[in-house]
Amino acid sequence: MRIAVNSRLLVSQKMDGIGRFSYESLKRISSDHAEVQFDLIFDRKADPFFEFPENVNIIHLPPAARHPFLWYLWFEVRLKNYVNKGNYDLFVSPEGWIPPKLNCKSLAVIHDLNFVHHPENIIYSHRKYLQHFFPKFAQRASRIATVSEYSKTDISNTYHKNPNEIDVLYNGANSIFKPISTTEQKLIREKYAQGNPYFIFIGTLHPRKNLTHLLKAFDIFKKNDQKHTQLLVVGNRKWWPADLEKTYQSMEHKSAVQFKGRQTDEVLAKLLASAIALTYIPYFEGFGIPILEAFQSETAVITSNCSSMPEVAKDAALFSDPRAVDTIAAQMKKISTNEELRNNLIEKGANRAKDFSWEKTAALLWKSMLKTIA
Secondary structure, three states: OEEEEEEOOOHHHOHHHHHHHHHHHHHHHHHHHOOOOEEEEEEOOOOOOOOOOOOOEEEEOOOOOOOOOHHHHHHHHHHHHHHOOOOOOOOEOOOOOOOOOOOEEEEEEEEHHHHHHHHHHOOOHHHHHEEEHHHHHHHHOOOEEOOOOOHHHHHHHOOOOHHHHHOOOOOOOOOOOOOHHHHHHHHHHHHHHHHOOOOEEEOOOHHHHHHHHHHHHHHHHHHHOOOEEEEEEEOOOOOEEEEHHHHOOOOHHHHHHHEEEOOOOOHHHHHHOOOOOOOOOOOOOOOOOOHHHHHOOEEEEEEOOOOOOHHHOOOOOOOOOOOOOOHHHHHHHHHHHHHHHHHHHHHHHHHHHOOOOOOHHHHHHHHHHHHHHO
């Protein structure tokens, strides 16, 4: 069997949820199925960071597709022609983009439809491309996989796809996210927060991650905080819109907010394991891997009461409307002052984390591949 995989988003220094899903699942599937040839197709030279077994071929197919015109050229022409000449049994796209008129079956992994529900957060050219082509991608795909029941229903309703043709394969989290000793927690707090307790935000500073409302809520929380609590913001500062700048500059307690930029997984894991709680309140998410990372780290979680977050967290987190800053602030106060509540959530989160793993994700993705070929 020969399987071609769109590996365009495997870039080690820019690993978002799709990149992590791709690498963690594909390295396990290829290792477990040595009898299958996997051709990972990149639009630029493959990053040497990624290691795969001998049954994986790395294909460099230029040009680098990083804006709409080149997206069109790469997917609609270059990738289509390459796959159709390759005598493949299956084409898999972990980002959901499927070329037209393929000679083989295709599986699209569509993680979420954020661009459908919140197009205002995407630049005009990208938005128009996604709005035009994603309905085509969904119809071209022989089968679809996604990462939550929420996204499955959303995809089915939006693109009029039979739900029986959509598989759910939940994400996992890296094993590096785990609890650390109280001694090490103290050292981390001293190094990164002047010895103070802190909440932590994790994620690219994209508008849908909702940092604006978190900052407003944290400012409210700080009015009655006696513990010098800080907020650590960990993530790539790719977006910094005017409303976020205005919110930050107007904060009474902005000196308690620390921007730590993007960190290695090793540092991030220790920062997360040393926090009072993860404050993760996006207003749209297909899954929310940081929730699992916090559960594994035995760190409490405050998250949103919408899209996929309640499905992932269940009863192991505190919830809030992501735009209700008073409620978010109240949850922050509750979790920072009620040790019994926090410990109860940590215990529930550790148990909930056992329901997920990249091994389970890989097994379900492989099952979906076989369904697609059958």
